[in-house]
Amino acid sequence: MSRLPSKETLKKDSKDSLAAARDIRFDPNIDTLVASLSLLVLWGIYYYQSVSESTESVVVFLLIGNFALTIAFPIYYVCYTRGEPLSAVGITTDGWKPAVLVSIVVAVLFFPGLLATEESTAVLIPHIITVGLMFWEPFFVHGFLQIRFEQAFGVLPGIVLAGSGFALFHVGTAGLLGVVVLLALGLFHAVLFSVFSRNILVLWPILWAVGSSQGTLDSVVFGWEEAMAYTVILLVTGAVIIGTHRKRR
Template sequence: MKEAANSGKGKTLLISAGIEIMLIICITAANLNPTPILYFVFYNLLYGLVCSLFIPLYCLYKENGVPASGSVLAEAGFKKPGIRQWVVLAVFVVFSVGGQLIPKMAVGEQIPWRLLPMGIAPLIMTTFFEEFLFRGFVQSRIDRQFGWVSAILVSGAMFSLYHLGYPGFRTWEDILLLFAVGIGFATAYKLSGNNLIVSFFVNLPNAFVTYILKYEQFPVMRVSSNIAAAVTLVLIVLILLSCYHCVRSGAHGVRS
């Protein structure tokens, strides 16, 4: 029993490290020659759909089996939020977003809100991939096998280090700041009872604000980026709906 548990822990760490390396490689490749088609292939498809969604879903289904009565998606954090979850969400959004905007607005600094519309769809897409992978998949597994402190640290570290793939976030200052931000997202996920909806909506406003304040560090957002992100978001919804119906049909098959 103990050997099986240790083997499971080693497998979790190996999968997490392997995915992290693939993320950095894919994002780096996407930004080397960011033509619309190559960016879509390396970023939206390989980094996003393959590494951040398909591989975690495959691992979860291999562990739980298809007729798991919804446990696969629930394990990844797809849970209905309650009062506790809404409180956690509100507190973290106020502190993270307010902490960035209020000091600048207090001294009369102009906030370039005009930049936001072009970044909405790509940031929604990227935020989903981040939260599903780092919180829903990695943190939930590490929490179960190593404890919540290790889970928060690993989740925060992976969130920080994967930004090495982005040319604008490769300084030590950025990596350390992103580690602190990742710890915050991971803490919100834990305090919400591992609720992916909460961590997603804690991350998303922060991503919007960070983009408009540090847009020069982000990949250039074009019309093609928004079209590609919209297509990818539709694919995400279709994949998750397929998983949901697959789980339900499997559960009905078991009962019958």
């Protein structure tokens, strides 16, 4: 039977957490620049797709905005160009059990709000599934941006910058109140990600499917066609991650 952590261990962990939170520095580098520029490019793609109803904008949004720029590029840059492991983009087994448990608990707390939207089950099910398949958003914002910002400026600034980045690429497509709500959600997600071993599983897919579904229903409703598109993207993403894991190992 596993033993509970001692008081000394808890005290040490608490001190380590406080020390990390107080670690504020200014050490930007090429990684910081790459992360910032990729965020600006994503904002442009997101805005273009929101104001254009053309097929081209949808293709650009899916292939570039939801895969090439936000998944393939971060993995290539961090793991191949910089030679770092997948854990450097939040893909890790470290702390996965508490991460998944917290994700489930928070999702359960958010679920009544999702039901309060009064959408029918036929609408909610494909919408929740589609949002849950969207790996790109939590991965890009937290696995890529947040870790780069934390390395450059410290834990707390990294959390603030990641949350702000999440709100930033919605500017122009969401109203002022919507951007403020997205900022609050981004900060909340960033705190969870930082506290729970920077493991993407604390956010995706469980919490993301429930929490983000509630927010997106106000502006867009996803159906089975979108679910199929994101299934294909996720399968390709899985192949990229597995290939990278094998090469790095």
